[in-house]
Amino acid sequence: MQLEKLRTNGHKLNGFSLDDIGDDHLFTGLETPMKPDAFKLSDEEKKERIAILFEEIMDVLGLDLTDDSLRGTPKRLAKMYIDEIFSGLNPANKPKVALFDNKYQYNQMLVEKNITFYSNCEHHFVPIIGKAHVAYISSGKVIGLSKLNRIVQYYAKRPQVQERLTNQIANELKSILDTEDVAVIIDAKHLCVSSRGIKDDTSSTVTAFYGGRFNTSEKITELQNYLNS
Numbered sequence: 001m002q003l004e005k006l007r008t009n010g011h012k013l014n015g016f017s018l019d020d021i022g023d024d025h026l027f028t029g030l031e032t033p034m035k036p037d038a039f040k041l042s043d044e045e046k047k048e049r050i051a052i053l054f055e056e057i058m059d060v061l062g063l064d065l066t067d068d069s070l071r072g073t074p075k076r077l078a079k080m081y082i083d084e085i086f087s088g089l090n091p092a093n094k095p096k097v098a099l100f101d102n103k104y105q106y107n108q109m110l111v112e113k114n115i116t117f118y119s120n121c122e123h124h125f126v127p128i129i130g131k132a133h134v135a136y137i138s139s140g141k142v143i144g145l146s147k148l149n150r151i152v153q154y155y156a157k158r159p160q161v162q163e164r165l166t167n168q169i170a171n172e173l174k175s176i177l178d179t180e181d182v183a184v185i186i187d188a189k190h191l192c193v194s195s196r197g198i199k200d201d202t203s204s205t206v207t208a209f210y211g212g213r214f215n216t217s218e219k220i221t222e223l224q225n226y227l228n229s
């Protein structure tokens with residue numbers, strides 16, 4: 001497989017080894033589609049370029065860029081894209097994860113529920129607002145709770161489709177926790193569905209990943225009970 005070849009050759013992406021960044025940027029089928037030279041420009045260079053390009057969009061729309069409220073918008077948007085809403089495209093921003101030995105002998109599922117996230121739809125670049133619920137059964141390691149939330153936020157801060165977001169979070173948890181026993185459920189509102197287009201404000205989209213021991217009707221029912229409690 002191409003990924004294995006790159007790994008064996010010690011290939012680096014933006015100075016990171018493949019082991020550092022995980023597989024999500026590369027050829028796993030789960031990756032966010034990115035150009036091979038995605039990190040040729042520094043963050044500051046990207047901001048400068050985005051500001052110039054967005055200024056042009058505003059100009060084409062006929063907006064007066066000398067207006068004191070609009071003047072700062074191109075730079076503001078560029079900073080927001082790189083430092084905030086699309087910061088998860090850069091593996092340098094991947095959360096550092098604290099793992100502990102499972103000394104507590106806790107062998108049931110742990111569920112971190114109602115993790116609020118804001119993402120953006122890659123088709124329309126408008127918000128996706130949702131809740132993620134993530135669960136795992138320890139295979140010997142325990143993860144710091146906040147890191148579960150941070151992993152969700154990292155993958156949300158990309159242009160996304162909900163299916164990929166769900167599977168990227170699941171894949172990351174499997175890899176960090178060294179287990180197949182992870183579950184991810186996402187319930188989200190897509191503003192591209194509610195605020196434009198079909199303009200359906202009541203529907204939401206639910207996606208799920210059930211891996212390993214979660215992939216039985218018994219465990220799914222147990223998980224649902226946790227979520228409903």
Ligand SMILES: Nc1nc2c(ncn2[C@@H]2O[C@H](COP(=O)(O)OP(=O)(O)OP(=O)(O)O)[C@@H](O)[C@H]2O)c(=O)[nH]1
Pocket residue numbers: 121122123160161162163190192193196197198
């Ligand atoms: N599967 C999937 N589709 C999504 C997601 N976010 C947005 N979409 C859909 O992507 C599709 C893009 O379809 P197009 O027909 O190219 O776009 P459009 O003309 O703006 O379509 P409408 O939204 O129906 O007006 C739309 O149906 C969106 O609802 C997502 O997370 N997953």
Ligand SMILES: [Zn+2]
Pocket residue numbers: 121122123124125126190192193
């Ligand atoms: Zn959309």
